[in-house]
Amino acid sequence: MVKNRILYLLALGGALVFYGFFYVWFSEFLLILLLSLPVASLLLSLPAMLTLRPTLEAPERLGRGASGALELKTKCPFPQPRCVLTLRVTNGLTGLERKLRLRPERLRTSVELPTEHCGELLCRAARGRVCDYLGLIRIPRRWPLETRTLVQPGEEQPEHLPGLAQLRMVSYRPKPGGGFAERHELRDYRPGDSLRQVHWKLTAKTDKPIVREPQVPHRRSVVLTLDLAGSPEVLDGRLARAMYLSRWLLEQEIPHEVRWFSGQEERVSAIQAPQDLTHLSESLCRSTPTHPTLTATHLAPNAFWHYHVT
Numbered sequence: 001m002v003k004n005r006i007l008y009l010l011a012l013g014g015a016l017v018f019y020g021f022f023y024v025w026f027s028e029f030l031l032i033l034l035l036s037l038p039v040a041s042l043l044l045s046l047p048a049m050l051t052l053r054p055t056l057e058a059p060e061r062l063g064r065g066a067s068g069a070l071e072l073k074t075k076c077p078f079p080q081p082r083c084v085l086t087l088r089v090t091n092g093l094t095g096l097e098r099k100l101r102l103r104p105e106r107l108r109t110s111v112e113l114p115t116e117h118c119g120e121l122l123c124r125a126a127r128g129r130v131c132d133y134l135g136l137i138r139i140p141r142r143w144p145l146e147t148r149t150l151v152q153p154g155e156e157q158p159e160h161l162p163g164l165a166q167l168r169m170v171s172y173r174p175k176p177g178g179g180f181a182e183r184h185e186l187r188d189y190r191p192g193d194s195l196r197q198v199h200w201k202l203t204a205k206t207d208k209p210i211v212r213e214p215q216v217p218h219r220r221s222v223v224l225t226l227d228l229a230g231s232p233e234v235l236d237g238r239l240a241r242a243m244y245l246s247r248w249l250l251e252q253e254i255p256h257e258v259r260w261f262s263g264q265e266e267r268v269s270a271i272q273a274p275q276d277l278t279h280l281s282e283s284l285c286r287s288t289p290t291h292p293t294l295t296a297t298h299l300a301p302n303a304f305w306h307y308h309v310t
Contacts, residue, residue, distance in 0.1 A: 004135035008037070038136045045132035048078035049139060052130055054085060054104070058123060058147040062115050064154060064236060069110040070123060070147065072102055082131040083141075091151075092288055093119030094232040099126070113149060117232040118239050120286050121149040152281045155247065156240035162307045164252060187213055222249065222256035223300035226309040228284075229292045239284055242309045246271050246280060259299040262287035266299060 015034050019027040053075045062068040070087075074080060087100040094117050102109055113121060125145035131138045189198065189209030197211040226242050228235060242258065249256050255272045258280055267287065269280045300306040 008034075008134070008136055037134070038132075041132045041134040042137050045081050045134075045137075048076055048081045049130040049132065049141075051078065052076045052081065052083060052141070054083070054125075054128070054143055054145065056087075056123060056125070056145045056147045058113065058121075058149045060148075061150045061152060062113070064115060064118050064151055066115055068113045068115055068149065070100075070113050072104055072109045072111075074104050074108075079133070081133055082135055083128060084131075084138075085128045085143075086126045087123055087145075088126045089114060089121055089123045091117060091119040091121055091232075093117075093228065093285060094235060095289060096232060113151075115151045118151050118153045118236050118285055121151060123147045123149070150282060150285045152285055153236060153239035153243055155244040156237060157244050158241050158309075161248070162245075164254070164305075187211060221300070221303045222254055222305045223303040224249075224256060224258045224307050224309060225296040225299050226258070226260050227290060227295050228260055228262065228287055229290045229294070235289075238309055242284070243277065243281060245307065245309065247277055250274065250277070260284070260287065260296050261290045261294055261299075263290060264294070 012034050015027070015031045019031045055073045055075070057071045057073065059068045070089075072085065074083070083104060085102045085104070087102065088097060089100060090097045091114075096114075096117065098114055100111055102111060113123075115121075123146065125143050128141045128143060129138045130141050187210070189211050193211050197213065199210045199212050202210045224242060224245055226238055228238075230238070246256070246258055250271055250273075255270070258269045258271060260267050267283060269276070269283050271277065271280060297308050
């Protein structure tokens with residue numbers, strides 16, 4: 001736009017010199033034409049400048065470091081005028097912010113998203129300007145554009161895996177409400193027991209009522225905790241190790257919980273099936289950083305097994 005204005009001023013200056021030294025009808029006509037050119041261009045361009053509608057599209061999810069494009073599309077019922085759009089891309093987890101300046105000269109323009117760190121990328125249109133067809137006059141425009149992209153962590157194995165010896169010892173407890181179970185325990189009959197639970201053969205041998213009480217494994221609380229404080233590189237590594245440990249525990253058939261602070265709010269994600277890992281990754285990326293003095297180590301006071309991801 002600056003280039004167009006300079007060229008216009010040079011042409012206008014030349015017309016003034018020509019008019020001053022050669023006072024003929026053509027010099028006067030040329031001067032009037034150049035003076036009215038910005039107004040004519042604005043009047044012709046105004047319908048397109050007011051009806052231009054941009055849209056933003058971005059992937060919903062990307063892995064950390066993966067290539068992903070933010071696409072800007074424009075719609076206009078008239079020939080498209082020039083426009084400049086400033087976008088602000090903010091990572092909610094790391095707090096990093098980047099400004100992108102786009103000059104779409106065609107119906108679709110793309111720019112790479114910053115995916116070097118985990119988190120939720122919020123992309124908003126900060127401001128925009130639309131120029132006339134000659135690029136001499138511009139008017140400010142604001143469009144409510146917004147996209148969100150999750151940059152999810154990978155998995156990184158810690159240097160030392162925690163021991164699971166105490167979790168291998170399975171204890172059982174009576175099944176609430178009775179019913180079917182693969183494991184049973186024999187005991188004396190108590191008033192209120194169902195007749196379906198009576199072990200008739202053993203009752204006949206011992207001459208006293210014996211019942212089979214169904215037993216189920218006693219699920220003891222297993223908790224992973226992590227802190228969302230530190231540099232973006234530290235957060236990337238911590239999230240990757242948390243995801244690895246969570247999948248590793250699930251492969252050992254150990255249901256567990258992952259607990260952390262998002263800002264000042266406590267978050268808990270229960271992991272019992274592989275699909276829960278996807279929810280965990282999304283919840284971690286949508287969290288906000290915490291103060292370095294706020295730690296999640298005390299979020300598992302009664303846990304049977306607790307591991308803090310560092």
